Amino acid sequence: MSGVSTRDLPVPALARTGLLSWIATTDHKRIGIMYMVTAFAFFFVAGIMAMLIRAQLAQPNQSIVTSHTYSQLFTLHGTAMIFFFVVPFAFGLANFLVPLQIGAPDMAFPRLNAFTYWIFLLGALTVMSGAATNGGAAASGWFAYVPLSGIKISSGLGQDFWILGILMASISSILTSINLITTVFIYRAPGMTMWRIPIFTWEMVATALLVLMAFPALTADLGMLLIDRRFGGHFFDPAAGGSAVLYQHLFWFFGHPEVYIMILPYFGVVTEIVSTFSRKPVFGYVGMVLAAFAIAGLSMGVWAHHMFTTGAVSDPFFSAVSFLIAVPTGIKFFNWIGTMWRGSISLTTPMLFAVGFLLNFLNGGITGVMVASPPIDFHAEDSYFLVSHFHYVIGGGSLFAIFAALFFWFPKIFGVKLNEYWGKVCFAFEFIGFNLTFFPMYFLGVMGMPRRVYTYPNLPGWGSLNALATLGAAIMAVGVIIFVVNVIVSAIRRAPVPDDPWGGFTLEWATTSPPPAHNFDRLPPIRSERPVFDLRQSDLGSQRKR
Amino acid sequence: MALQTEPHKMGMGPGFWPVTIGLTLLGIVSGILIGILPLDYLLPSSSLNVTDRGADIDFLFRFMSIIGNAIFVYVTGFVIYFAIAFRRRKHEPIESIGVQIHDLPALEFWWSIIPTVILCVLAIMSIRVWYLVQYGTGAPAFAVEVIGHQYNFEFRYPGLDRGIYNEMHLPLGRPVRVLVTSVDVLHSFWVPEFRLKADTVPGLVQNLNFTPQVAGTYLIECTEFCGVNHSFMQAKLIVEPQAKFNAWLDAQKKTAAVAAAPAASVAPSGSLALAGDAAAGKTSFKQKCSSCHKAEASDPEQDGPDLEHVFTNKAHPTLVNGQSVSPAHVAALIESGYKGSGPEAMPSAQQTGASAKDIANLTAYLASLK
Numbered sequence: 001m002s003g004v005s006t007r008d009l010p011v012p013a014l015a016r017t018g019l020l021s022w023i024a025t026t027d028h029k030r031i032g033i034m035y036m037v038t039a040f041a042f043f044f045v046a047g048i049m050a051m052l053i054r055a056q057l058a059q060p061n062q063s064i065v066t067s068h069t070y071s072q073l074f075t076l077h078g079t080a081m082i083f084f085f086v087v088p089f090a091f092g093l094a095n096f097l098v099p100l101q102i103g104a105p106d107m108a109f110p111r112l113n114a115f116t117y118w119i120f121l122l123g124a125l126t127v128m129s130g131a132a133t134n135g136g137a138a139a140s141g142w143f144a145y146v147p148l149s150g151i152k153i154s155s156g157l158g159q160d161f162w163i164l165g166i167l168m169a170s171i172s173s174i175l176t177s178i179n180l181i182t183t184v185f186i187y188r189a190p191g192m193t194m195w196r197i198p199i200f201t202w203e204m205v206a207t208a209l210l211v212l213m214a215f216p217a218l219t220a221d222l223g224m225l226l227i228d229r230r231f232g233g234h235f236f237d238p239a240a241g242g243s244a245v246l247y248q249h250l251f252w253f254f255g256h257p258e259v260y261i262m263i264l265p266y267f268g269v270v271t272e273i274v275s276t277f278s279r280k281p282v283f284g285y286v287g288m289v290l291a292a293f294a295i296a297g298l299s300m301g302v303w304a305h306h307m308f309t310t311g312a313v314s315d316p317f318f319s320a321v322s323f324l325i326a327v328p329t330g331i332k333f334f335n336w337i338g339t340m341w342r343g344s345i346s347l348t349t350p351m352l353f354a355v356g357f358l359l360n361f362l363n364g365g366i367t368g369v370m371v372a373s374p375p376i377d378f379h380a381e382d383s384y385f386l387v388s389h390f391h392y393v394i395g396g397g398s399l400f401a402i403f404a405a406l407f408f409w410f411p412k413i414f415g416v417k418l419n420e421y422w423g424k425v426c427f428a429f430e431f432i433g434f435n436l437t438f439f440p441m442y443f444l445g446v447m448g449m450p451r452r453v454y455t456y457p458n459l460p461g462w463g464s465l466n467a468l469a470t471l472g473a474a475i476m477a478v479g480v481i482i483f484v485v486n487v488i489v490s491a492i493r494r495a496p497v498p499d500d501p502w503g504g505f506t507l508e509w510a511t512t513s514p515p516p517a518h519n520f521d522r523l524p525p526i527r528s529e530r531p532v533f534d535l536r537q538s539d540l541g542s543q544r545k546r
Numbered sequence: 547m548a549l550q551t552e553p554h555k556m557g558m559g560p561g562f563w564p565v566t567i568g569l570t571l572l573g574i575v576s577g578i579l580i581g582i583l584p585l586d587y588l589l590p591s592s593s594l595n596v597t598d599r600g601a602d603i604d605f606l607f608r609f610m611s612i613i614g615n616a617i618f619v620y621v622t623g624f625v626i627y628f629a630i631a632f633r634r635r636k637h638e639p640i641e642s643i644g645v646q647i648h649d650l651p652a653l654e655f656w657w658s659i660i661p662t663v664i665l666c667v668l669a670i671m672s673i674r675v676w677y678l679v680q681y682g683t684g685a686p687a688f689a690v691e692v693i694g695h696q697y698n699f700e701f702r703y704p705g706l707d708r709g710i711y712n713e714m715h716l717p718l719g720r721p722v723r724v725l726v727t728s729v730d731v732l733h734s735f736w737v738p739e740f741r742l743k744a745d746t747v748p749g750l751v752q753n754l755n756f757t758p759q760v761a762g763t764y765l766i767e768c769t770e771f772c773g774v775n776h777s778f779m780q781a782k783l784i785v786e787p788q789a790k791f792n793a794w795l796d797a798q799k800k801t802a803a804v805a806a807a808p809a810a811s812v813a814p815s816g817s818l819a820l821a822g823d824a825a826a827g828k829t830s831f832k833q834k835c836s837s838c839h840k841a842e843a844s845d846p847e848q849d850g851p852d853l854e855h856v857f858t859n860k861a862h863p864t865l866v867n868g869q870s871v872s873p874a875h876v877a878a879l880i881e882s883g884y885k886g887s888g889p890e891a892m893p894s895a896q897q898t899g900a901s902a903k904d905i906a907n908l909t910a911y912l913a914s915l916k
Contacts, residue, residue: 067774141771148731238749239832280644287654310745311752316673323669327662334657340628343644362621366614373672375603375679379741382769448738450769453777
């Protein structure tokens with residue numbers, strides 16, 4: 001990328017290098033990197049909290065941390081993993097990739113893009129800084145159910161910090177979604193028709209639409225909670241005509257689509273990776289896109305399955321819709337398997353993590369269908385069965401896809417390829433550790449262990465299954481340390497890596513690694529959803545003819 | 547592409563049918579194991595028939611586990627099998643590609659339709675069992691109230707004017723209705739061995755109907771996070787023969803009578819003798835009555851009868867039980883509760899926890915709405 005592009009000129013010299021260049025940047029790639037690095041930092045914080053939680057639960061009747069600390073730990077663990085890791089990482093990846101995948105020079109609203117990052121960071125730090133207030137950080141769970149989160153019980157500032165921080169993070173998500181949708185609809189390169197958009201970008205469009213529908217319910221809910229707490233409102237106070245169930249309705253109207261906001265982007269990641277390493281087109285491209293939108297649509301109508309045990313909702317309706325959502329999810333599964341069928345599969349680290357995603361997510365999906373059944377939910381709700389179920393979806397699913405994405409796009413983002421051998425070792429630790437942590441929890445839940453308990457009585461089997469879970473968590477932690485060392489060592493060594501080390505299919509592989517500020521000097525012709533594959537095959541063909 | 551002639555990319559793939567048959571057998575064998583695995587191991591001291599609905603819920607759980615297991619075996623099996631069977635062999639060039647299949651509409655049609663049918667069957671089975679859980683138990687012999695407190699379960703029995711804490715007794719083989727609510731934050735009433743759970747929500751009363759069928763002592767746990775001592779919020783449930791249960795209840799009543807002796811003069815019908823305080827009555831009304839009744843123009847509409855101007859409303863000269871509208875009759879109605887012919891019912895004072903003083907206050911409050 002020699003020479004100075006005209007797009008580089010308007011940037012003042014001051015803002016081209018150094019720290020200020022990052023603070024002042026409106027470049028979608030830099031903002032994407034900042035999102036992902038910040039998100040990963042919160043993954044470490046929340047991961048350390050998870051380790052403390054597992055240590056406290058390793059044996060019955062322990063008191064390694066105090067009960068109040070424990071409540072803060074699981075509140076912040078859930079909050080950070082959901083709001084500050086899995087969701088912003090997806091937005092970071094989308095920030096980096098979506099303009100590249102559609103052949104655009106940047107996002108539609110670059111300055112709005114920078115704003116969304118900074119307000120997300122501010123929100124995340126606000127929530128965490130609650131720990132420095134007098135009463136400690138928020139301790140009423142990531143869902144902050146009333147009346148527990150009300151001023152009478154949670155009188156500390158930590159809860160207010162939590163509300164304000166989450167409000168900022170959700171405003172960030174809403175604005176980013178507007179930016180993403182506009183970018184995809186308006187900024188596609190010539191030839192990039194809607195039916196040629198890579199699946200990852202499609203999944204981000206579905207995600208962004210879901211954010212636009214779901215997050216306003218959360219901001220309304222938390223706004224009402226704040227008014228109840230600090231300005232004498234009675235929205236959720238049954239003694240004054242309010243309703244504690246109303247809070248739950250609004251929360252889950254956001255909260256269930258949120259699950260799909262956390263998984264749809266990673267469906268996209270896995271689709272790209274499975275297709276690339278099977279050396280095949282995505283099986284059933286159109287079905288894949290339609291399934292994403294079917295999931296998004298249905299996910300807006302299942303929220304009350306989180307409330308079966310309140311006795312305040314229509315169980316048959318919400319149960320039936322929850323069952324149905326497994327149909328488009330199943331279609332995606334079959335399409336992934338169809339993509340592998342008769343491929344030429346290389347089990348690289350990203351592909352291993354993608355396969356790990358398939359197996360873990362399948363596990364969480366099947367138990368998800370089980371708890372969609374109200375009678376089973378009457379037993380499983382708020383037990384460790386549920387804890388295991390959603391960790392299989394978000395931990396075994398999204399987290400594994402995040403690792404897959406990091407190994408896959410690391411060369412594109414930084415021009416450095418991570419060590420494959422240690423990547424596979426990392427995968428082995430994560431996969432074994434993950435299943436060892438969460439599979440025993442299914443049994444603990446059926447045996448009657450409730451969620452969010454600080455400690456538990458020494459009932460037959462509880463101690464040993466919990467010890468197994470803690471061992472698994474430690475193995476996962478070792479895997480994460482191996483990953484970090486891998487990143488550091490690979491970054492220091494900087495082994496030379498081609499622009500397209502994997503033989504990628506989509507447009508981000510048509511430029512240098514890392515891409516220049518303006519993304520592309522020239523675009524290949526776009527005649528399918530795999531322009532780089534088409535280009536490579538026609539080059540190979542002409543070589544053979546010669 | 548010339549590379550498509552690689553032998554391992556022919557047809558369905560090498561060993562496709564043996565693998566399929568193997569996975570089918572594995573799915574069936576593991577399904578049978580799940581079907582006969584005793585759940586007693588998972589829930590000690592339980593049996594399938596610990597309540598009248600336990601067997602239904604356990605059957606559903608096993609059935610869905612068997613179906614889920616079969617799907618898990620197939621999908622996992624094929625993912626791993628394809629990853630091995632279609633791996634790029636060492637002798638293949640790096641740029642080798644798979645068979646460029648974009649889709650197979652017939653296949654996609656069937657793998658959309660078959661799961662839909664399976665899921666519809668599961669949904670219908672679930673809703674059937676749900677219906678049994680909700681409505682399948684006969685008319686309850688009596689009702690026990692469960693009131694969640696941070697961090698205790700309070701149990702209230704008919705004819706006993708004080709709560710029993712953290713110990714619940716139920717007679718064996720009698721249909722019972724458990725009414726569940728909370729006075730502070732959310733809790734959840736869970737008896738794992740009964741497979742039944744109900745959140746206790748302030749301002750809301752929900753009920754569980756079941757018949758305990760096996761005598762024994764069971765663990766009641768709070769399973770909705772309710773604060774720092776959530777994990778210690780547990781109670782004992784003792785299911786015992788009717789005679790033993792009656793003896794226990796009588797003993798509790800004697801203790802209650804002794805405990806309540808100083809206030810004996812205010813007992814049940816004494817409420818009329820008390821001068822009611824309309825302001826206090828308004829507070830009680832919001833807590834105990836307003837989820838069903840509207841009293842003032844600014845209150846939201848509710849399902850129960852509108853009590854605005856109940857003493858002066860010419861349109862309704864009598865109470866729901868046909869008696870004339872007098873303070874004595876209103877107080878009596880609050881005290882006794884009311885059960886109509888339909889599903890609607892008003893809990894008694896014993897059930898709502900309204901004291902004689904509360905009833906007097908409530909009557910005074912309603913009388914003040916002229």
